[in-house]
Every structure is written in structure tokens, then in C-alpha cells.
Amino acid sequence: ERSRRRSIARKIPLLPSLPGLPFIGNLHELGSLRHHSLSRLSKKHGPLMLLHLGSIPTLVVSSSGFAQEFMKTQDVIFASRPSLKVSRALSYNNIDVAFSPYGDCWRQMRKICMTHLLSGKMVQSIASVRKEEVVGLLQRVSDRSGSVVCLTEMLNELVNNVLCRVVLGSPLGDERRKLISNLVQRNSTINTVLFIEDFFPRFGWLDRIFGSENKIQSHFGAWDVLLDEFIEDHLTNKSNIDRAADRIDFIQVLLQLQKDPNMEFALTKDHIKATLLDMFAAGIDTSFLVLDWSMSELIRNPRVMKKVQDEVRSIANGDDLVNEEHLQNMSYLKAVVKEILRLHPPIPLLLPRESTQDCEIAGYRIPKKTRVIVNAWSIGRDEQYWKAPEEFNPERFMGSSLDFKGREFYFIPFGAGRRICPGMTFATAVVELTLANLLHRFDWSLPKGVSVEDMAMEESAGLVAPRKQKLELVPILVNKAN
Numbered sequence: 001e002r003s004r005r006r007s008i009a010r011k012i013p014l015l016p017s018l019p020g021l022p023f024i025g026n027l028h029e030l031g032s033l034r035h036h037s038l039s040r041l042s043k044k045h046g047p048l049m050l051l052h053l054g055s056i057p058t059l060v061v062s063s064s065g066f067a068q069e070f071m072k073t074q075d076v077i078f079a080s081r082p083s084l085k086v087s088r089a090l091s092y093n094n095i096d097v098a099f100s101p102y103g104d105c106w107r108q109m110r111k112i113c114m115t116h117l118l119s120g121k122m123v124q125s126i127a128s129v130r131k132e133e134v135v136g137l138l139q140r141v142s143d144r145s146g147s148v149v150c151l152t153e154m155l156n157e158l159v160n161n162v163l164c165r166v167v168l169g170s171p172l173g174d175e176r177r178k179l180i181s182n183l184v185q186r187n188s189t190i191n192t193v194l195f196i197e198d199f200f201p202r203f204g205w206l207d208r209i210f211g212s213e214n215k216i217q218s219h220f221g222a223w224d225v226l227l228d229e230f231i232e233d234h235l236t237n238k239s240n241i242d243r244a245a246d247r248i249d250f251i252q253v254l255l256q257l258q259k260d261p262n263m264e265f266a267l268t269k270d271h272i273k274a275t276l277l278d279m280f281a282a283g284i285d286t287s288f289l290v291l292d293w294s295m296s297e298l299i300r301n302p303r304v305m306k307k308v309q310d311e312v313r314s315i316a317n318g319d320d321l322v323n324e325e326h327l328q329n330m331s332y333l334k335a336v337v338k339e340i341l342r343l344h345p346p347i348p349l350l351l352p353r354e355s356t357q358d359c360e361i362a363g364y365r366i367p368k369k370t371r372v373i374v375n376a377w378s379i380g381r382d383e384q385y386w387k388a389p390e391e392f393n394p395e396r397f398m399g400s401s402l403d404f405k406g407r408e409f410y411f412i413p414f415g416a417g418r419r420i421c422p423g424m425t426f427a428t429a430v431v432e433l434t435l436a437n438l439l440h441r442f443d444w445s446l447p448k449g450v451s452v453e454d455m456a457m458e459e460s461a462g463l464v465a466p467r468k469q470k471l472e473l474v475p476i477l478v479n480k481a482n
């Protein structure tokens with residue numbers, strides 16, 4: 001192995017980096033919507049670019065072919081994550097799933113996610129939670145039938161409620177729910193720096209953006225107190241709201257695994273808290289954004305709206321609620337969700353990867369500890385694979401087996417390879433059920449005086465790509481529940 005590496009080092013040239021400015025390298029070229037500016041840069045410099053973001057060499061991948069090279073052919077070398085101050089602060093020193101380096105800790109935590117928390121079986125077993133929360137949402141929207149509702153907030157609340165109930169086994173009071181929602185939003189703001197962090201120590205940007213490092217610590221402290229309380233409530237069983245006896249929840253599963261002698265290493269309370277924080281942080285913003293963008297695109301595209309409503313209403317065929325069995329046959333609805341994930345991938349640059357050894361790609365030597373960013377947003381709009389890529393056209397997925405499970409590298413909203421999102425099934429179950437029911441029960445229009453042309457579709461900057469403007473629509477109740 002060592003001699004292989006030596007021979008790579010001897011013979012193969014390094015990938016030339018893009019010219020940059022002293023100290024900051026290419027940071028000035030990033031802009032606030034990084035997936036857009038990196039996409040523009042790649043049109044000029046090609047699908048594999050070596051940038052220097054501050055002093056960190058960062059490879060930016062913008063083609064399906066190279067994505068496959070990094071996330072399949074050489075996935076094992078690029079399956080680690082950089083260790084960043086921000087991620088360390090929010091993941092109990094990288095002992096969670098999302099930020100832990102490739103190794104034993106990640107393997108065990110990932111296994112816990114895949115086989116216990118986010119497995120197909122678990123997703124099925126919480127069908128009643130999804131249903132109850134969707135019914136709650138439909139009721140809240142019904143109460144406002146004919147008037148303007150802030151759908152963005154309602155959708156956020158729905159996904160937040162589902163996550164809280166699945167994690168804790170019981171609904172949360174208003175105060176704690178709001179706290180979680182605020183903490184999750186603040187996580188996203190803080191994570192904005194994931195790709196450029198090393199720059200901060202020198203120029204104090206961290207302080208300028210967030211006030212001070214102490215603020216990150218106190219933000220993390222607020223999470224820590226809350227998660228401690230949740231676990232304590234469980235242990236002393238004094239959760240203030242009834243927990244259905246037949247319903248398992250994440251905290252319970254994790255506390256049980258603590259006693260499991262087959263674990264490769266003992267789960268500490270910090271491992272449990274880090275995992276719970278991951279679930280809240282990774283699960284809420286992402287799934288709710290798919291719903292928010294779906295409703296936005298559907299309002300802008302009445303043809304698609306009518307077609308998907310026709311499908312949903314004919315399959316639900318007079319039933320009050322669309323259920324998960326109905327969803328199986330809603331191929332157009334599923335195509336709508338895929339098209340949203342293509343045009344608006346919630347995490348447009350995925351999560352950063354880092355190489356754990358030297359390797360060779362495209363005739364160049366890629367040294368160990370190179371950071372890699374994959375621009376899934378740009379790849380989803382590559383004309384080589386997508387006809388009229390800017391158009392919202394769910395038909396492109398009809399009659400095709402193309403899905404988002406990381407097999408086709410021109411469509412990777414959930415990433416691919418060893419680090420692919422373990423929450424895919426969990427997320428799509430919530431998204432499809434909610435969307436189908438909103439379309440089944442209501443007709444939707446823009447507020448009076450607002451035209452489709454007035455609708456702002458900009459994104460705001462961050463690790464995730466939410467709408468810049470909240471989505472306000474008018475629901476009209478059409479299918480009354482009996």
C-alpha cells in the first residue's frame with residue numbers, strides 16, 4: 001500500500017488549482033448562493049475544479065461522471081467528513097452519524113440508524129403518527145379555508161411535529177416545539193459555514209456572522225439541556241403527555257441499545273444525544289423544504305397541478321383521506337416529488353466529504369485530506385442528461401425507473417455511496433402523504449392581487465436551500481371529511 005502511494009506521489013501530477021487571491025484563494029468567487037456560483041464557475045473551468053477556500057484545497061465536482069468516480073468507484077476513500085469546529089460543536093465532537101469521520105464510530109452509529117431508527121420497518125410502524133399529524137394539518141388548513149395561510153410555517157410545523165413525536169414518543173407542548181424549530185433553524189445558519197470554515201480563525205468571520213464563538217457554544221448548550229431533559233423524562237417516565245404503549249420511539253430504542261451487549265462499543269449518553277440532534281437537524285428542514293417547493297411549483301404550473309390533483313382524487317376515490325396504500329399507485333405524484341428533488345435539492349451541495357488516502361482521479365493525484373463538494377444542484381440541471389433542465393416537468397420521470405437511491409449519478413439529491421442519506425424512506429413517506437392530502441382536500445390559489453409572475457422563487461443562502469419568501473396561498477376546501 002505504501003509503495004502504491006509512493007508511486008502515485010512520484011508519477012502523477014496534482015490537479016492544477018484555479019487561480020485565486022492571496023490568503024482567501026477562491027473564496028471571493030463563492031457568492032451567497034454557493035451552488036449557483038460554483039455551477040457558473042464549473043461551466044468555465046470544467047466539472048472537476050480544485051479551489052482554495054481559504055487555505056483548504058477543495059475539489060468541486062459538477063458532473064455525473066465524476067460524482068460516480070468519487071461516490072462509487074472510489075467511495076471508500078472519500079467516505080469521511082472533514083472535522084470542522086462548527087460540526088464538532090454540534091455533534092458532541094463528531095460522534096454522531098452525519099459528521100463522524102469514516103471509521104468504527106461512524107459504522108456503529110450508521111448501523112443503528114439503518115437497522116433501528118430509520119429502517120423500512122420503523123417507517124412503517126410510525127404510519128399512525130404521520131396520519132394523525134396530517135389530519136391535524138388538514139384541520140388547521142380547513143379552519144382557514146378561503147383565507148390566506150402561511151403554508152411555509154404550517155408545513156414546517158407538520159414535519160417538526162412528526163419528528164418530535166417519533167423521537168420522543170409523544171407530542172411536545174407549544175413552547176418546546178417552538179424551541180426545537182428555532183434551534184433547527186439556527187443550526188442551518190451556523191452550518192452555512194461548513195464549506196469555508198477554516199477561513200474564520202484568521203479574519204474573524206465566525207465572530208462577524210454569529211456574534212461570537214460563545215454564541216455557538218450557548219446554542220449548543222441549549223440543545224444539550226433540551227436533549228438531557230428529554231432523556232431524563234424518559235428515564236423517569238414523567239413525560240407530561242401520554243405515550244401510546246404500543247409505540248416505540250427513538251429515545252427508547254437508543255436507551256435499550258445502551259444495554260445491548262452486542263454493540264461494538266458502549267453507547268454513551270453523548271452518543272445518544274448526538275444521534276437525536278442529527279435526527280432533528282437532518283430531518284426537519286430537508287423534508288419540509290420539499291413540500292414547500294412542491295406547492296410553489298404546482299401553483300406556478302396549473303397544468304401539472306390539475307393533472308396531479310386528478311390522479312390523487314381519482315385514486316382516493318371518495319375516501320376522506322389519502323392513505324399509504326393509495327400512494328402506491330400515485331405515479332404522477334411521485335414524479336412531482338422527484339422533479340422537485342431535481343430542481344430544488346434541499347441540500348444542494350450535499351455534505352462535504354474528505355479523502356482518507358492519496359488516490360488518482362482523471363490522471364491527477366488527489367492527496368489525502370482533500371475536501372470534496374459535490375454540486376448535486378448543478379448535476380440535476382446538466383443538459384447532457386436533462387432535456388430543458390430549467391423546466392418543471394414531472395413527465396420526465398414517468399415510465400422511467402429513475403429514482404433517487406444513488407444508482408444514477410445525474411440524480412443524487414440524497415447523495416450516494418456509503419454516506420447516502422439514511423433518512424430517504426422516512427422523508428419520502430412524510431412528504432408524499434402530506435402532499436397528496438393537501439391536493440386531495442383543497443384547491444389552491446395565490447392571494448388576491450398576486451399573480452404567478454409576482455411569485456418570488458429565490459432561495460436563501462445556507463447549507464439547505466429554502467425559499468427566500470414564505471409561501472402564502474389560499475386553500476379552498478373541496479373534499480370535506482365526514
Ligand code: HEM
Binds near residue numbers: 097110284290414416
Ligand atoms: C427530503 C429529505 C432529505 C434530503 C434531501 C436529505 C439529503 C441528505 C444528503 C444529501 C445527505 C449527505 C449524503 C452524502 O454525503 O452523500 C444526507 C445525510 C444524512 N441524512 Fe438526510 N436528507 C433528507 C431527510 C433526512 C431525514 C428525514 C433524516 C432523519 C430523520 C436524515 C438523516 C440523515 C443523516 C443521519 C445523514 C448522515 C449520513 C452519514 O453521514 O452517514 N435525512 N441527507
